[in-house]
Amino acid sequence: MPGPRTYPDGPRERAGREVRTTGRPIAHVAKDLGIHKEALRGWVRQAEADAGERDDRLTTAEREELRQLCRQKTELRRANEILKAASALFAAELDRPRTRPTR
Structure with missing residues (x-):
């Protein structure tokens, strides 16, 4: 910066x-x-x-647009990582065998 x-x-x-x-x-x-x-x-x-x-x-406007796009890319990568982790967690939850509760 x-x-x-x-x-x-x-x-x-x-x-x-x-x-x-x-x-x-x-x-x-x-x-x-x-x-x-x-x-x-x-x-x-x-x-x-x-x-x-x-x-x-680059013009000043182009520089600002590039900065904004880089910030958006970083946010999207972060969101993608969160979604990957969540999907892995849900997939593991679905793969786990269900047990019946005993009475």
Whole structure:
């Protein structure tokens, strides 16, 4: 799980927009804003992916959908294991010979 965000969304968007609109190098913009250049590079790449300009990264919506699907898969696997255990228990119960109560 990723760590907490150290930069709020507003400055992230403004910094990325400045790089894209001015054409200045990421390292220069990052230095001016006091942001680590690799963090800014990642934000710019993600913004480009979200805008459909990059095909090598998932968009934010696709990432969220993937996370949700992975969570669902985990829940379904857990439920499947529970059902397997329950069916084994019921099968064992059905296979046990029944005895008549004595009077």
